[in-house]
Amino acid sequence: MILPTHWDKLTATLFAVDFNGNPEEAWRFLAYQGLVEDTPGGLEFFQDFIARNRGRDLETGQTPVGNLASALLSERLVVLESLPKDPSGRSSKRSFRLWSRRSAVAA
Numbered sequence: 001m002i003l004p005t006h007w008d009k010l011t012a013t014l015f016a017v018d019f020n021g022n023p024e025e026a027w028r029f030l031a032y033q034g035l036v037e038d039t040p041g042g043l044e045f046f047q048d049f050i051a052r053n054r055g056r057d058l059e060t061g062q063t064p065v066g067n068l069a070s071a072l073l074s075e076r077l078v079v080l081e082s083l084p085k086d087p088s089g090r091s092s093k094r095s096f097r098l099w100s101r102r103s104a105v106a107a
Contacts, residue, residue, distance in 0.1 A: 004088040010035050010078060012089030014065040016096040020054060023047045029099055033092070035078055042077045 007015070013033055019026035027046045031038035049071050053064065072078050086092050 007086050007089055008083035009033065009080070009086045009092060010069050010072070010083050011065060012086035012092035013096070014068055015089050016092045019046075019050055019068065020064075023050045029096060032099060033095065035080060035083075036072065037077070037079055045075055045077065046072070 010030075013030060013035060014026075017026040017029050023046060024043065027036070027043045028038065030036045030046075036042055049068060053067060
């Protein structure tokens with residue numbers, strides 16, 4: 001498990017989103033962040049990987065986020081060669097909160 005102080009932007013973003021509850025929305029946010037190219041094949045891989053691994057027992061030290069990040073990197077779906085650091089996910093969490101409000105109805 002990667003300590004939060006050592007997270008890169010991909011890891012932090014995956015911790016910020018609800019990829020199990022809404023994989024398509026999570027994928028769109030990854031694309032919005034510039035981490036992946038928004039393609040139908042990429043979305044399909046993302047959704048399939050999540051569905052196959054949901055509820056799976058992990059080895060000690062592994063996390064669902066770590067497994068998903070590794071899969072995206074190994075499939076070469078991540079756009080950035082050198083991922084910027086995002087300690088404790090501060091930037092990604094803030095961006096996701098703002099992005100989530102984009103469709104909220106103004107009162």
